[in-house]
Amino acid sequence: METLYYVRFTGRLQAGLSHEDVVTNLINLTNLDREKAESLLSSGKAHVLKKDADLETAEQYRTTFEKAGMVMQVDRMNATVPPLPALAKAETVQYSTLATDNSAPQADLLVKKETTAHIYETPKSNLVMPKENTSGQGKGAEIPDGVRGWSWGAFLLNWIWAIGNKTWIGLLAMIPYVGFIMAIVLGAKGREWAWQNKEWKSVEHFQSVQKRWAFWGLILLIIPLLGIIAAVVIPMFAQP
Numbered sequence: 001m002e003t004l005y006y007v008r009f010t011g012r013l014q015a016g017l018s019h020e021d022v023v024t025n026l027i028n029l030t031n032l033d034r035e036k037a038e039s040l041l042s043s044g045k046a047h048v049l050k051k052d053a054d055l056e057t058a059e060q061y062r063t064t065f066e067k068a069g070m071v072m073q074v075d076r077m078n079a080t081v082p083p084l085p086a087l088a089k090a091e092t093v094q095y096s097t098l099a100t101d102n103s104a105p106q107a108d109l110l111v112k113k114e115t116t117a118h119i120y121e122t123p124k125s126n127l128v129m130p131k132e133n134t135s136g137q138g139k140g141a142e143i144p145d146g147v148r149g150w151s152w153g154a155f156l157l158n159w160i161w162a163i164g165n166k167t168w169i170g171l172l173a174m175i176p177y178v179g180f181i182m183a184i185v186l187g188a189k190g191r192e193w194a195w196q197n198k199e200w201k202s203v204e205h206f207q208s209v210q211k212r213w214a215f216w217g218l219i220l221l222i223i224p225l226l227g228i229i230a231a232v233v234i235p236m237f238a239q240p
Contacts, residue, residue: 004077005058006051009070011044017069025068028202041070052077135206136199146203147195153213154190156221158183161213165194 013022019041026037040047050061062072134141154161154170158179162170167190173182186193191210200206 002054004052005055005074006077007049007053007058007061007065008073008075009040009047009049009065010073011046012071013041014066014069014071022069026065028204029064029068133200133202135195136197138196141196143192143195144203146207147191149191151187151190151194151210151214153210153215153217154194155183155187156217157213158186161190161217162186164213165190166197167193168197169193 013019017025022041023034023037026032026040027034030037032040049065050058053061058074062074066072132142134144151161154165154167158173159171162168162173167186170182170186170190170193173179173186175182194210195206200209
């Protein structure tokens with residue numbers, strides 16, 4: 001019989017990382033939105049994020065969430081846990097988190113107290129799977145949310161932007177008459193091509209770099225315009 005494991009968030013964050021740091025990392029590394037990431041960390045208690053997993057899957061979860069800054073633990077499921085006894089109608093069922101007492105058996109998910117049975121229910125984060133970084137995988141690679149859109153950097157800096165983003169088709173912008181058309185194409189499709197042609201740490205890293213390209217593109221556009229304005233205005237005031 002295959003040995004199964006569960007992956008547990010201990011409720012602690014890695015040293016040197018703030019709550020906001022870990023929330024941001026979770027958004028980048030998983031399909032959690034901010035609300036769910038905040039909810040996962042807010043209680044400060046232990047949570048089982050995945051159970052009945054094989055060792056490879058459990059290690060994948062542990063690695064991803066530790067990379068986000070959470071202190072994780074992987075343990076074997078306890079195959080000898082007795083079934084939950086039938087409850088009388090007067091008894092109540094409560095849902096709670098896994099006990100954090102390190103002295104208790106780590107794989108024991110059932111905790112009885114007097115006439116109330118506490119049953120651990122895996123939170124919705126059990127459905128979380130690490131997002132694959134598809135950047136640099138070439139034509140046909142999946143384009144994640146936040147990548148598509150108009151690129152001012154590609155439009156304004158065209159062939160220079162193309163070299164920096166390994167989008168070699170953009171070198172067509174150097175050809176007379178073709179250049180302006182290619183600049184428009186780069187503006188419309190450049191962000192997608194850049195994601196597919198070059199490896200990026202995350203979508204946020206990609207967006208940050210593209211904002212810098214757009215900033216310098218606008219600077220190089222504004223400087224000549226200021227020069228033209230100065231060339232027109234200064235002689236007007238210089239006339240006696």
